[in-house]
Structures are given as structure tokens and as C-alpha cells.
Amino acid sequence: MQFALMIYHTPEEFDMRKNDYTDPRLGAWRAYHKALVEAGVYVAGDALEVPETGTTVRVRDGKRRVQDGPYADTKEQLAGFIILELPSVDAALEWAARCPGAALGAVEVRPLAKEALRRGFTG
Amino acid sequence: MIDTVNGSHQEDSHRVVERVARESYGRLVAYLSVNTRDLASAEDALSNALVSALTHWPQEGVPQNPEAWLLTAARHSLIDGIRHQQVVLAGEPALKFLTKTSTENTENTLSPQFPDERLKLLFVCAHPAIDPEMHTPLMLQTVLGLDAARIAQAFLIAPKTMGQRLVRAKTKIRSGGIPFEIPQEHELPERLDAVLEAIYAAFGIGWDDMAGADHRGRDLAEEALWLARVLLQLMPGQAEVQGLLALMLHCEARRSARRGPDGRYIPLSEQDPKQWSPPLIEEAERHLSEAFRQGGPGRFQLEAAIQSVHAERARSGRIDWAAIVLFYDQLLKISPALGTRCGYAAAVAEASGTEAGLAALESIDPDAVSNYQPYWAVRAHLLQRLGKTPEAADAYDRAIGLAEDPAVREFLLRKRG
Numbered sequence: 001m002q003f004a005l006m007i008y009h010t011p012e013e014f015d016m017r018k019n020d021y022t023d024p025r026l027g028a029w030r031a032y033h034k035a036l037v038e039a040g041v042y043v044a045g046d047a048l049e050v051p052e053t054g055t056t057v058r059v060r061d062g063k064r065r066v067q068d069g070p071y072a073d074t075k076e077q078l079a080g081f082i083i084l085e086l087p088s089v090d091a092a093l094e095w096a097a098r099c100p101g102a103a104l105g106a107v108e109v110r111p112l113a114k115e116a117l118r119r120g121f122t123g
Numbered sequence: 124m125i126d127t128v129n130g131s132h133q134e135d136s137h138r139v140v141e142r143v144a145r146e147s148y149g150r151l152v153a154y155l156s157v158n159t160r161d162l163a164s165a166e167d168a169l170s171n172a173l174v175s176a177l178t179h180w181p182q183e184g185v186p187q188n189p190e191a192w193l194l195t196a197a198r199h200s201l202i203d204g205i206r207h208q209q210v211v212l213a214g215e216p217a218l219k220f221l222t223k224t225s226t227e228n229t230e231n232t233l234s235p236q237f238p239d240e241r242l243k244l245l246f247v248c249a250h251p252a253i254d255p256e257m258h259t260p261l262m263l264q265t266v267l268g269l270d271a272a273r274i275a276q277a278f279l280i281a282p283k284t285m286g287q288r289l290v291r292a293k294t295k296i297r298s299g300g301i302p303f304e305i306p307q308e309h310e311l312p313e314r315l316d317a318v319l320e321a322i323y324a325a326f327g328i329g330w331d332d333m334a335g336a337d338h339r340g341r342d343l344a345e346e347a348l349w350l351a352r353v354l355l356q357l358m359p360g361q362a363e364v365q366g367l368l369a370l371m372l373h374c375e376a377r378r379s380a381r382r383g384p385d386g387r388y389i390p391l392s393e394q395d396p397k398q399w400s401p402p403l404i405e406e407a408e409r410h411l412s413e414a415f416r417q418g419g420p421g422r423f424q425l426e427a428a429i430q431s432v433h434a435e436r437a438r439s440g441r442i443d444w445a446a447i448v449l450f451y452d453q454l455l456k457i458s459p460a461l462g463t464r465c466g467y468a469a470a471v472a473e474a475s476g477t478e479a480g481l482a483a484l485e486s487i488d489p490d491a492v493s494n495y496q497p498y499w500a501v502r503a504h505l506l507q508r509l510g511k512t513p514e515a516a517d518a519y520d521r522a523i524g525l526a527e528d529p530a531v532r533e534f535l536l537r538k539r540g
Contacts, residue, residue, distance in 0.1 A: 027536050028523055035524025039494050093279050103529040 002043060002085055002112040003092040007101040009079035014050045028100040036084065041095070045082035076105050083112070136180035143189040144173055149266035149353070151194055153240035155201065157303045160247075162265050162293045164204055165197075169268075172196035194237065241266060242357040243303040245350075249317035250301050257292045258321035264289055266353070267346055277325070277343050315358075319367050319423060322350045326371050335390055335504070335535045336465075336497035337526040344375055365414035366424030372407035373430035376400040388530035396437035404434050425454040429466070444474035461487070465497045472505055481505045496525035500535065507538070515539075 016023045036042040051070040058065040070077055079101065086092050089109065096107040112118065148169065155165035172193045186192040248261040260278060263269040275285035295301065306314040326347035351368040358364055380398035383389055411427050414420070420428070428450045436442050451467040464487050472480020484502055492498040503518035519539035526532040 024536060027539070028532050031520040031523035031536075033524070034520045035494075038521060089284070090280060093281070097279055097527045098525060100529075100532065103532075 001087065002083055003089070004110050004112060005082040005084060005092070005096055005099060006078060006108040006110065007080045007082070007099065007105065008076040008108065009101065009105045010076055013101070013104050014077070014079065017050065025100070032098065032100055035098070036082070036095070041084045041086055043083040043085050045080065047080040048078060051077040079105070136185050137177065139185045139189055140173060140176045140180060143193060144268060147190045147193065148268035149241045149244065150239055151190070151197060152265050153244040154194070154237050155197055157240040157243060160297045160301070160303060162296060163290065164201060166265065168197040168200040168204065169193065171200040239357065240303065241353060242305055245318050245354060246306060246314060247296060247301055247303055249314070249321045251317065252299060252301055253292055253295060255317070257288055258317065259324040260285060260289060261292055262321055262350060263325060263343070263346060266350065269346070315361070315363065318354065319363060322347050322354065323367060323371070323423070325350065326374070335388065335522065335531055335538065336500045337528050337531045344371070347371060348375065362414040362417040363421040363423050365410040366421060366427050369407040369411040369414065369427035370423050370430060372403045372410070373427060373434055376403035376407065376434070382530065386530060388528070388534040390534070391433060392442065399434065399437055404437070407431070407434070420453070422454065422458045425450050442473070444470055448474045461491060461495050462497060465501050469501045477505050477508045481509070494525060496522055499525060503535070503539070
């Protein structure tokens with residue numbers, strides 16, 4: 001079964017990225033990634049740029065609406081995602097708890113949609 | 124004047140409801156379900172009784188015997204429930220039992236003599252036919268009255284899922300014929316061990332060490348200690364029950380020493396013994412020596428003995444690692460769990476040198492430890508001591524990546540350098 005770990009950061013965590021990537025806390029992320037790979041559960045994942053760099057697009061009544069910033073105006077914002085291959089949601093929650101992002105912000109665990117539906121999307 | 128009286132009256136009765144609920148919950152659930160095996164109904168009836176108490180007691184005053192009052196109210200609720208269900212065949216014996224006993228006037232007697240059936244309840248919760256993962260959650264709910272959401276937090280499970288699993292386990296108890304009884308002599312050690320394991324699982328601290336091993340704080344230490352004390356009260360003189368209690372008390376004694384003023388993680392060997400709690404250590408030692416007097420120490424007594432040697436540092440200023448290795452030797456013979464093997468390796472490193480410790484660690488099957496944080500923490504620590512810097516950094520990364528406690532993660536990041 002595949003699960004998405006969606007990592008939400010607080011503004012303070014996003015600020016960490018401004019320090020030329022020398023913040024020692026980055027070591028925790030590198031270690032976490034390593035543990036996922038060594039455990040053989042890592043499928044894919046990546047980090048996103050800070051929310052201010054986002055642009056949100058909608059099309060309504062044939063008109064384009066473009067808006068600066070992220071989709072949702074909340075304090076905690078999506079900062080990255082990880083896809084894991086795991087036997088159960090219990091295991092996914094365990095990995096979510098180990099995620100450095102869980103200590104300050106939040107990590108949402110959600111199963112990927114069922115194979116049949118995904119094939120419907122991707123053909 | 125009257126208002127003030129009523130005000131404090133109301134406050135008092137709320138507090139009494141809370142206290143009685145805490146002290147009597149398990150006794151009442153056990154007694155109400157011992158014949159029907161229907162835990163869910165017993166819990167529902169008791170919670171109806173508690174709600175009823177919250178409305179009646181402030182107006183009518185707290186009854187002389189609050190527990191008996193709750194029992195009567197819960198019985199009435201159970202009878203109503205059974206009548207509503209109109210379960211003619213299945214419900215009849217239960218109904219007879221309930222109506223028979225509920226006619227006894229228990230409201231005003233000072234000590235209602237209803238038997239304490241909690242021991243049977245504890246054995247039911249940890250019955251081999253029930254998923255071991257559910258032993259502890261069942262105990263916490265039926266004996267202590269913790270709600271599914273709170274239990275879910277502690278066990279890192281979605282609250283809705285925990286609720287469903289608890290319902291399923293209770294259905295199995297009711298319909299699967301799991302008897303409410305104290306196991307026979309020949310199966311007692313094994314069955315008791317399951318009960319002890321379940322209590323210890325609530326405690327959460329797997330292994331208190333020097334290298335920065337992550338202990339998954341279940342935040343239920345108080346509940347676990349309470350359960351162990353209840354169990355000891357119900358089975359006085361059981362050495363392993365005393366061993367478990369001693370082990371948890373030793374760990375609990377160090378709670379405040381485990382964190383610096385800034386929230387920093389402090390490993391056991393660097394803790395200031397002055398921060399340990401002398402009364403808890405004293406209580407632990409008393410239970411342990413009583414248990415040891417019975418001879419043939421079991422797993423929990425040996426684990427407690429290891430913690431006792433650490434506690435001795437408060438007096439002697441040193442750690443007798445040779446003694447710790449000896450206790451681990453015995454422990455490995457009965458319980459070669461991963462945590463024990465890692466603890467043994469760490470102790471050997473102190474007693475006979477880092478190389479010997481690393482060799483002991485490397486004798487563990489690598490597949491078994493790939494996600495086991497304490498293994499990597501000890502390994503990193505030992506490799507660093509041997510000056511094997513790149514290998515140590517690698518092991519530190521694994522330990523950091525598998526850690527859940529942010530303070531432990533920070534500690535390991537600092538050590539990794």
C-alpha cells in the first residue's frame with residue numbers, strides 16, 4: 001500500500017530555509033530520508049519552495065483567475081511530500097511521528113487512491 | 124448563604140463523582156460484566172450512572188456510599204438496556220442475575236460487599252485469543268475508563284480506528300466465549316506474563332540508556348503504575364508483579380532528571396542523581412527485595428535489578444557495570460528481545476571494553492534492527508568511541524532518522540557533530 005506523508009510547516013520552519021541551508025536542523029531531515037531509504041519504504045518525495053512563491057490559478061465561467069500565494073490562507077502551509085510503500089496505516093503513522101516536520105508543524109498521512117482510480121487518471 | 128452552601132455542595136459532589144469514577148470504575152465494570160461478558164454494555168451502563176450522579180448528587184447530596192449508589196444506578200440502566208433490546212434468549216440469564224442482585228438494598232450500607240472481579244477482567248483483556256496489540260488499550264478502557272481518543276493518542280493510531288478495534292475486541296470477548304476467570308496454576312505464569320506485558324506497554328519507556336535511545340513516551344506512566352498497584356493488591360506476593368512495579372518506579376524516579384532546564388535530553392549516565400526521586404527509588408527497592416526473596420527471578424525482576432544498579436550511583440557515585448552485565452546474562456536467557464541485546468552490548472562495552480561491546484552488538488541479526496532506533500544509537504556511540512568517524516556518522520544518521528522524540532534527535536545531532 002502506498003501512503004502520502006504531506007508535511008506542513010510553520011512560518012518559523014520555512015524561515016530555516018533562508019539561512020543558506022546551513023541550519024543544523026537540516027541534518028535531521030537528511031537522516032530521516034536516509035532511514036526511509038535504508039528501510040526500503042521510500043518511493044518518492046520532494047520539498048516545495050516557500051508558500052509566497054506559489055501562484056493559484058482558477059478558471060471560472062471561462063475566465064482565468066490568478067492569485068498570488070498559496071491555495072489556502074493558513075498559518076501552516078504545505079512544504080513537501082513523501083510517498084511511502086508500507087504494509088499498513090499503523091506503519092505510516094509511525095514514520096509520520098519520526099518525521100522532523102511532525103515536531104513543529106504537522107504531517108498528514110493519507111493513502112494514495114486505489115490503483116483502479118489512479119489508472120483511470122493516468123491511463 | 125443557601126446559595127453558597129449549594130455552590131460548594133455542587134462542587135464537592137462533582138469532585139466526588141470524579142474520585143469515585145477513578146477509584147471504582149474498573150471494580151464496577153468488572154462486577155457488572157463478569158457474568159454477561161458484555162463489557163460494552165457494562166461501560167455504557169456505568170457511564171449512564173455517572174451522568175445520573177452528576178445530576179442527582181448536587182441536589183440530594185452525595186450518598187453515604189457513592190460506589191453502591193453507582194452500582195445500583197448502573198444495574199438499572201443495564202436492565203433497561205436489556206429490556207429495550209428484548210433479547211429474550213441471550214439476555215435472560217443476565218436479566219435474572221441483575222434483577223436478583225439489584226433488589227438488595229445497597230444504597231445505604233456502609234460497605235457494599237461486592238467482590239472485586241478486576242483480576243478476572245485483567246486476564247480477559249490480555250487473553251491469548253485477543254490481538255496482543257489490543258491488550259493494553261482494552262485494559263486502559265475497561266479498568267481505568269480512559270476514552271478511545273486518549274488511548275489512540277498514546278498508541279499513535281487514528282482515534283476512529285482505535286474505537287473500532289476496541290469495539291471489535293469487546294465483541295470477541297462477549298461472543299467468543301472468553302471466560303472471566305483466573306487462569307489455572309499450570310497456565311498462570313504465561314497468562315500473567317501477558318498481563319504484565321500489557322501494563323508495561325502502557326508505561327512506554329522501553330529502555331533507559333546512555334546513548335540517546337528514543338523512548339516512545341506513551342504518556343501513560345501514571346496509569347501503568349496504577350494498574351500494576353491494583354494487580355499487586357489482587358495478587359499479593361507475586362514476585363514478577365513486584366518486579367514490574369519496581370522497574371517502572373525506578374524509571375519514573377528519573378522522570379525530571381531526563382530533561383535539562385532548557386528541555387535538552389540527558390542520557391541516564393549523565394543525569395544528576397540528586398534529581399532522582401528518593402521516595403520512588405525507596406519504594407522500588409522495597410518491592411524488588413521482597414520479590415528477590417522468593418528466588419528464581421523473572422524477566423521484570425532482572426530488568427528492575429539493572430535499574431537498581433543504576434540507582435545505586437546516587438549513593439556510590441559509580442556504576443557497577445559488571446553487575447549489570449551479570450543481570451543481562453540472566454535476562455538474555457529468558458527474554459532475548461532486541462532491547463535486551465542492545466542493552467547488553469552497551470553494558471559489555473562499559474565493563475569489558477568498547478570492542479567487546481561492538482562485537483556483541485554486531486552479533487544481532489541486521490535485518491531485525493534496520494528500523495530499531497536504540498541499536499543505531501548504541502552503535503553510533505561505540506563507533507565514535509573507537510574513532511571510526513565515518514561509520515559513526517552513518518549510524519548516527521540512522522539513529523536520528525528513526526528517533527521520534529525531538530529532544531533525542533537534537534541530542535544525537537549534537538553528538539554526531
